[in-house]
Amino acid sequence: GEKINGIGIGAADCWSNKINGFAFAGRCVWGDTLNGLFVSGTVESGTDDTAHNGQDSSRGELNGVSISLWDNEAEKINGFAVAPYNHIIHQNGLAIGLFNNSKKLHGIQIGLLNHAANNPKLLRWLPLINVHLKRSAWDCPKASFRNK
Secondary structure (H helix, E strand, O other), rough: OOEEEEEEEEEOOEEEEOOOEEEEEEEEEEEEEEEEEEEEEEEEEOOOOOOOOOOOOOOOOOEEEEEEEEEEEEEEEEEEEEEOEEEEEEEEEEEEEEEEEEEEEEEEEEEEEEEEEOOOHHHHHEEEEEEEEOOOOOHOOOOOOOOO
16 A cells, blocks of 8 residues: 555565555565564564565665564664664664664663674674664765865
C-alpha cells in the first residue's frame, strides 16, 4: 500500500511506502518511511532491498522505536532499535543488540560487539558499548585548500 496511518497488522508481513503509527508482523515490517512503533521478526526501512514489490527504498528512514526478534535493517534510524542484529547506516539514538553495525553513529550502541565506522580507528570495533555523541573532524569530508 501507499500509506498506513494508525495500526498495521500482518500475520507474515506488513508493508507500505509510509507507515505512521504502529505496525506488527510475524515475519517483516517494511516501508520507505516508518514513523512510530514497529514490532516484528525483521524491521526494514530504507534498505536497498528490491525483493519487496520491486521497490527500492534507499531513501527511507525510521523515526521511533523498532523491536525485532532477528534484525533491524535501516538506511536511517532516529530513535531506539532493539534486535540481536542492528544494521543501521545512519544511526541517531540508541541501538541494543548482540551485534550493532553503523556507518555513521550519532548515539550509543550496547551489545556484545559494536561497530561505528565514523569513530577513530581504534574505537570503531568495541565490545559492550560504543559511543559517538558529537560531530568531529572525522565526520566531515576532507577540505581542499589552495596554496597561495
